[in-house]
Amino acid sequence: MGRNIVKAKLDIIFKKLFSDKNNEDLLHDFLSSMLEIPYDDIKHIVVENSEILPDSISGKFSRLDIRMTVDNRLVNCEMQIAKEDAFRDRSLFYWSKMYSGDLKSGDEYDKLKQSISINIINFNEFDTPDFHSVFKLINPLTGEQLTEKCAIHFFELKKINKQVNKNNRMELWLQLINAESEEELDMLQQTEVQPIQKAVMIIHQMSDDEKIQELARIREKALHDEASALSTARKEGRAEERNEIIAKMRKNGMTDEQIDKILSE
Numbered sequence: 531m532g533r534n535i536v537k538a539k540l541d542i543i544f545k546k547l548f549s550d551k552n553n554e555d556l557l558h559d560f561l562s563s564m565l566e567i568p569y570d571d572i573k574h575i576v577v578e579n580s581e582i583l584p585d586s587i588s589g590k591f592s593r594l595d596i597r598m599t600v601d602n603r604l605v606n607c608e609m610q611i612a613k614e615d616a617f618r619d620r621s622l623f624y625w626s627k628m629y630s631g632d633l634k635s636g637d638e639y640d641k642l643k644q645s646i647s648i649n650i651i652n653f654n655e656f657d658t659p660d661f662h663s664v665f666k667l668i669n670p671l672t673g674e675q676l677t678e679k680c681a682i683h684f685f686e687l688k689k690i691n692k693q694v695n696k697n698n699r700m701e702l703w704l705q706l707i708n709a710e711s712e713e714e715l716d717m718l719q720q721t722e723v724q725p726i727q728k729a730v731m732i733i734h735q736m737s738d739d740e741k742i743q744e745l746a747r748i749r750e751k752a753l754h755d756e757a758s759a760l761s762t763a764r765k766e767g768r769a770e771e772r773n774e775i776i777a778k779m780r781k782n783g784m785t786d787e788q789i790d791k792i793l794s795e
Contacts, residue, residue, distance in 0.1 A: 535715065535737045538707045538729075539652055539687060541594040542587055542749045544609040546742070547732060549580040549596050556732075559725040561600060563699040564648055564683065575600050587745055588752045597628075600646075604628050607648040609707070611753060613655070621649055625682050647682045650707060654688050661689035661704065696721035706730065 536543045548557045554575065562569040578597045586594055595608040606628050614620065629645040656663045663684045667676040687708045694717050695701060702718065706729055709715050719730045736742045 533712055533734075533737055534743075535709070535712060535733060536742060536746050537710055538733060539609060539611060539650075540746055540749060541609040541611070541753075542582060542745060543733075543736065543742075544650075544707065545582055545594050545596055546736065547729065548607070549577045551580070553728075553732065556725055556729055557598075559699070560703055561598075561605065563703050564685070565605075565646065566700070573601055587749050602643055604632055604643050604645040605648065606646070607650070609650045609652075611652045612756075613651075613653040617651075617655065621647060621682060621684075625680070629679070642679060644679045644681070648685070649683065650685045650687065650704070652687045652708075654686055655684060656686070659689065661686045662700070694718060694721055696723050699723070702726050706733075709733075 538544050538547055547553060548560060557575060557577070558572060559569065561567065561575070562572055576599045578599065579595070582594065593608065595606055598605045598607070606624065608624075610617070625645060625647045628647070629642060632645075633639070633642055663686075665682045665684075666678075667680045668674065669676070685704055687704060690704050690708050691701065692705075694705060702721065702723060703726070705714070706718055706726060709718065715730045715733065718726050721727075
């Protein structure tokens with residue numbers, strides 16, 4: 531029996547893997563692969579929220595994302611394990627906050643940067659067999675693009691092929707994130723793709739670290755409790771618990787309209 535590995539699809543492990551300063555080469559390769567940008571065309575990456583605070587690990591309704599400036603682009607990458615109501619609306623809302631939030635008072639609108647959301651999701655969301663869906667602002671009648679500054683990517687882990695193809699770097703990264711066993715990691719290690727091999731080694735190191743194992747356990751419990759709390763509040767309509775949930779959701783930037791939609795379904 532293989533060792534009990536930590537799973538990169540757990541947001542705390544995902545963030546530690548890609549936001550650690552020692553792993554800048556992995557983040558570079560990951561972004562190049564997922565956004566299909568030639569590796570050498572990415573010159574500069576700055577992670578703006580590399581820290582993982584204790585209250586973000588155990589708190590309900592907290593988001594562990596990776597916010598970055600990639601050359602002159604704004605990029606936000608988030609790992610989402612559980613399916614949420616109004617998930618598409620929430621994704622658009624967070625993209626809009628990133629896009630508009632960088633504009634300083636007095637700046638012209640042409641200063642707005644290209645803003646890219648990467649959503650890696652552990653559930654099926656779209657009616658397509660393809661694991662990658664990308665949405666842009668395009669006229670459906672003419673195909674004309676309104677602007678290049680909007681791109682929202684979704685990568686559905688449930689649709690990932692289990693067969694390893696060392697020539698498909700995008701799929702390799704998603705297979706690594708989706709891996710749940712020692713055997714799956716070994717298959718990826720055998721590709722001899724250097725960034726993937728390094729990522730496998732780091733996951734093994736984290737799996738052997740008792741502190742990280744405990745943090746992962748706490749985070750998994752928090753995410754489970756969050757899902758249960760929303761489900762119970764919806765079904766039973768408990769006023770006090772609903773109010774507590776609503777307050778925390780507002781604190782995390784959700785609008786009253788979004789909250790009403792989630793809790794009424």
